[in-house]
Amino acid sequence: MxxxxxxxxxxxxxxxxxxxxxxxxxxxxxxxxxxxxxxxxxxxxxxxxxxxxxxxxxxxxxxxxxxxxxxxxxxxxxxxxxxxxxxxxxxxxxxxxxxxxxxxxxxxxxxxxxxxxxxxxxxxxxxxxxxxxxxxxxxxxxKGRKLLRSNAKAGDIVFLTGPVGGSAAGLSSLLKGKGSDGAYVQFHQDPHPRVKQGRILAKSGYRISLNDVSDGIASESHEIAEASDVSIVLNQDAIPAPEGFEAYSSFQRLEWMLNGGEDYELIGTVAEVDWPKVVELFQEHQESIYKIGHVEDKGTSVWMSYKDQKFKLDKKGYNHFSSKE
Missing domain, CATH: 3.30.1330.10 (PurM-like, N-terminal domain)
Incomplete structure (x- = not known):
């Protein structure tokens, strides 16, 4: 220049x-x-x-x-x-x-x-x-409508505004040299911030915790759990995936969905009594929202529920200061 x-x-x-x-x-x-x-x-x-x-x-x-x-x-x-x-x-x-x-x-x-x-x-x-x-x-x-990670309480519903894992799948296609023809590339190259959905939640007036999915829902759930001093249980079968994701192995799908990141959907919690009203608000605005888990009061961990079993999830995501040695 x-x-x-x-x-x-x-x-x-x-x-x-x-x-x-x-x-x-x-x-x-x-x-x-x-x-x-x-x-x-x-x-x-x-x-x-x-x-x-x-x-x-x-x-x-x-x-x-x-x-x-x-x-x-x-x-x-x-x-x-x-x-x-x-x-x-x-x-x-x-x-x-x-x-x-x-x-x-x-x-x-x-x-x-x-x-x-x-x-x-x-x-x-x-x-x-x-x-x-x-x-x-x-x-x-x-004033009074900000949505903080620290707002979660035991008994809350955990929700997600859209499918996750697509950006990581798209990046994988790009790194393999598939270019714009690779599946899910647009998820990685052209993210869409969920401002409208955030505004729906803020204007609702309900007690809501919220985080954006930049590092993966496992990492973002940990941030909410730690800020609110609660534990979060995610239901594996309830987490939405992009259309056609079944073409990948179950392990690869889950890894991308939990830890891929850069999906920029919103993950959060709301009181169970207010959940039906939140769903109604999203329907009125023709937007999607998914129930993917619940909040418990034991510790500050994140768990995955699958077939009547619970597995503890690590806080992965991208860490700029983690050791590469």
Whole structure:
């Protein structure tokens, strides 16, 4: 990238969506306001070339789109509305052209526009390493309506908003060189944050714990269990899988469903008495929701129930600091 300032000018938005925005790109910082009846939400996620993506598995456009999508999913998991985002990108001195970088920003803008979000800043630097994309998203949720992992209680129903395992299956196809013809590739390359579903849950007013499925439902269930000081029991036969998943071995299916991650569905809990009303709300909005387990008060473990037996599930998922030795 020869001219940083020309590049920044080329990606500066020509219009804005949010009425909360006072002043966006053009000064040292952006200005916005949040109404008094709302709480502000902020989250950050980073994608690193060679760890979170490869050029062989994601196009530059898909890389940008996914980089923002994973942050929007965190807002969805709080029941919030995404509003603004800031993009910081560390560009290798070789290997990435200005055209490819612009494609990354096009992908970011495509999904940002879909949710009527405004880009309000960021940073662009050179690096001797691989490409890094760090995105911060700012959102809002009504006061008293935030959906926390710590809200689960014994007796709750555990639910999931959609099938899991498809992204891991798609990545497997890509790594085997099957390209866009591989089964489930779209699950990996084109994730869809469940903002609508998160909003349905937040607006319901019920006591709900919630997490997004970024690292797999086993890992996300552990996070809810630990935050709420409860145990979670998942029913293996109740966990929804993508259509056609029976083509894989039962072991492979279960591994992808439990630990594959990057499905970005929502997993959570709600009181058993409120479950029928939640189902009704989702039906009214023509959205799916599945009962996949229940909450118990013994310890902070996660269990799998299958054919009248229970098996303890490890907290797997992706750990950036785990030993590779």
């Amino acid at each position: 020869k001219d940083e300032f020309a590049f920044i000018q080329s990606i500066t938005p020509a219009y804005t969506f949010r009425k909360e925005l006072i002043h966006g790109i053009g000064d040292d910082a952006a200005l916005y306001h949040i109404e008094s009846e709302w709480d502000e939400i902020a989250c950050t996620d980073t994608m690193v070339e060679g760890i979170h993506f490869k050029k062989s598995t994601l196009s530059p456009f898909q890389t940008g789109r996914k980089a923002l999508a994973v942050n929007i999913s965190d807002i969805a998991a709080m029941g919030g509305i995404p509003m603004f985002y800031l993009v910081s990108i560390s560009v290798p001195q070789t290997g990435w052209s200005s055209k490819q970088l612009k494609e990354i920003y096009k992908g970011i803008k495509e999904i940002g526009d879909l949710y009527e979000m405004d880009m309000i800043g960021g940073d662009t630097v050179s690096t001797r390493g691989d490409l890094h994309i760090a995105i911060t998203v700012i959102g809002k949720v009504e």
